[in-house]
Amino acid sequence: MPIGKLLIANRGEIAVRINRAARDLGIPTVQVHSAADREMLAVKLAGESVEIGPPLAAKSYLNIDRIIEAGRSTGADAVHPGYGFLAENAAFAEAVADAGMTFVGPDAATIRTMGDKALARRQAELAGVATVPGSDGVVGDISEAGKLASEIGFPVMIKAAAGGGGRGIRVARSGDEFPTLASQASTEALAAFGDGGIYIEKVIENARHVEVQILGDGTDSIHCWERECSIQRRRQKLWEEAPSTAIDEATRDRLCRSAVDLAVSVGYSGAGTVEYLFDDSSNSFYFIEMNTRIQVEHPVTEMVTGLDLVAEMIRIAGGSSLRHRQDDVRRNGHAIEVRLNAEDPLNGFMPCPGTVTDIASAGGLGVRFDHMLYRDYVVPPFYDSLLGKLIVHGETREAALTRLARSLEETRIEGVATTLPLFQLLLNDCDIRSNAVHTGWLEDWLGAQSNEVRKQGDTIA
């Protein structure tokens, strides 16, 4: 049954995005918010709003009972979780369904399978999707592990099975150093987690991050091509593109088909993203994980395909079958997105909440600015630093880069520091201009810049 009223269980720019997609489909909206977000743009745009708790996310945006209650009291019949918060929480998807509402996303079982690293890896293997070569679980003893490591090929990563937070991780570059490092990792894991179990995984050096956008209706799935998101700092993407210029047409075809195979194998419903590492040297891709939600960087896909992914996921949740056949999803030109975070790139990316005293948006053909800002808006300190995304489209990557430079020049956000100046510097870099990058590239670049600063005195830290 088509959705009659949509509750938006998120905040910030994605709440604005979802509200617009729903309104464009003629669906009225309910926006939930914390006490710190009464003045946020999504509240102003929504038909109704409900306060669900104090600033602390654990007591508001993560409070399942309060969100369900808000849905009941306003007569909403569907809930869009956005990204982050409860978007990949199977218990939330279940609670929404139990309350008689529709969850805009896949069912709880799919969220659970894909949210578990080992289950997701197994599912990928079942669907014939290449995964990062590794021990497929805990290794028995160190000599057995050493043999396997030689088969996989060095360097290999040795990880604690019970691990997290980087503890117990070692990189072995040869068979000679493997036994020592493996026993160190095991000892450290035992001390930290009470479990000395280790597993090993091939290190894909200088890998790119590529990902495939999927739409599924529970029976069929299609892909909406790939994005490349190799420009990251501390595993946070900062710059995303579609398509990836690193991939040839034959590889692109295999990559996108593999994502469809995985989605079909779980009867995927809604919008999702299958993430991979891509190795230029062997032209190979390896499954990392599937995100069962809309992603921050979805607009670059929208810019090259012309699809409204958020509207499509709302339609699918309302019972619609896929409205596009695979052959109908065409790519046109090149799109780039940069994330404007309230962080000061000139001061170690220090978070910068505060009042936006003035704002000027870039405009014109091929420019899109998805954001949560208005003049005098106070950016609260309690949540993610993402303020908005500047997205440009051009006939070629070169045209998109030129348009990005122009759009960054036109964009002004006063009162809070943002990542905007970082992108102006990156645009002049020859590796960026030729897309000769990998997931560690930005941190290397920032390190080199800060060494330069020590010599010269003033640029980027």
Add this chain to the structure above:
Amino acid sequence: MSHEIKSPIPGTFYRKPSPDDPPYKEVGDKVAKGDMVGLVEVMKTFHEIKADADGTIASFETENEEPVIAGQTLIVLA
């Protein structure tokens, strides 16, 4: 003479390193300059709050998980 430990930044104040851990300090505990007394989370980044004087904790002026503004008093030392 009492001394106030203030938050240099806005955010959320935590008295514990993680929800399952005990608090860094309780009322009546002695602290030395440089001791960890709490965390303030601003936009998912955690800043360590350290005692900026020696003393004994007389009171917590901000509760665990409460929002704070820059310059707000967190702890009073006696």
